[in-house]
Amino acid sequence: MKLRLFPQEKTGLRILAGMAQEIVSSVQTLSELLGAPATDFEPLTEQMRKHEAASSELLVSLLTHMRTSFINPLPREDLFALARFLNEANEKLTGAAELISLNKLERIPARASDQLEVIARQAELTADAMRRMDNLEELEDYWIQVLRLARRAEHTHRVFVSELLRDYKTAAYVRYRDVAEQLVNVTKDMRQVATAVGSIIVKES
Template sequence: MAALFRDGVTTLSECLGAPAGQYEQLAEDLHRKDARIFELHFALLTHVRTSFITPLPREDLYQISRALVDAFGHLDGAAEFMALNEVKRLSARASEQLEIIGQMSDLTVGAMRRLGSLEDLDEYCMEILQSAKRAERTHRSWIAEDIRGLKPATYSMHRDVAEQLVAAARDLRRASNQVGQILVKES
C-alpha cells in the first residue's frame, strides 16, 4: 500500500506539470489507484481477521492501513479538484508540498518493509514528524501567499488543493504515530 501511495505521488506530480487538458486523464489514473489501495486495505482486513497469529496486533495493522487509505484519498481529491476546476498555475508551494509528501512516502515505504523486525523505526517516526511540521509550515505559507495574491474564486480553488495535500501529509504522520505506538508497546 505504501508503494502504491508513492506511485500516486508521482502521478499527482505529473498533474502539477501538465496542461489543464490532461488533468482529467491523470485524475482518472489516481481514481484507479485509489480503488486499488482500497482493495489492498480490504484484503488486509480479511487476512488479519482470518489469521490466528499476526506479526503485529491487528488493531495496529488496521490503523496503519487506514491512514494510508485516507492519505491516498487526499491525493486523489487534490487531482479531482484540479480536474473539476481546471486549476491553473498553482503556487510553487504546491510542488514543495508534494516533494515533502514524496519524501514522507519514501520513508513510509522503507518503514513498512521493516515492520516485522521493528529495526530503526524510531528514526522513521522522528523523520516523519519533522517532515509533517515542514508540510504544515509550507501549507501556512502557501495559503498566506495565495490569499494576498489571488482573486477570491481562484484562491478558493487553490486552497482546496492545498487542503488536500496537507491532509495527505497529516495522514502519513498518523501512520507513523501508529508505528510509534507499536514500538512503545513492543519494547
C-alpha cells in the same frame, strides 16, 4: 536486543507495504499532473483513481486476512490503524487531483510542488518502513524523520494559504486553498502512520 514481532506471519505486513507503495505511485502521478496541460488532467486523474482503488482493494484484503488468520504480525487494532491512515492519504491525493481537474487549475502555485515534495519524501520513508516492520529497532529514525517533515509541511501550508490570500481574488483563492488543504491533510495522515509506528515500537520494546 533486537525488537521483533513475536508472530512470523507476514502477510499483513506485505499488504501494508503494498498500500504504502501505492501512495508513492500516486505522488508520482500527481506530480505529473501539476506540470501537465488541462487536456491531460482527466487521464492523469483517472490514473490517480486507479491507485486509490488498488489501495482500497489492499485494505479489503487486509481486513479479510485479519478475520481469517489466527496469527497476525501485529495486534489487529494496530494493523487496521496503519492501513486506514495509508488508505486515507491515498484518497486525499486523489481528491487533490480531482480538484485540479474539475477546476482546470493549470497554473498551480509553486508551494503546491513544495508540499508534494514533502509528501513524496514521507511516502518513500513510509514505504521503506512498512517493508521493515518485522525489525522495529530500525524504525525509530523513520518515526522522527516523518514527524519533522510534517512540521515542515504545516509551515509551508501556512505560507501557501497566506500567499494565496494576498495574490488571488476570492474565487481563485478558494479553489487553490482547497487543493492546499488536501495536500496538508495527506501529510497529517502520513504523520499518523509514523505516530502509530512509534506507538508500536514503545509497546514492543
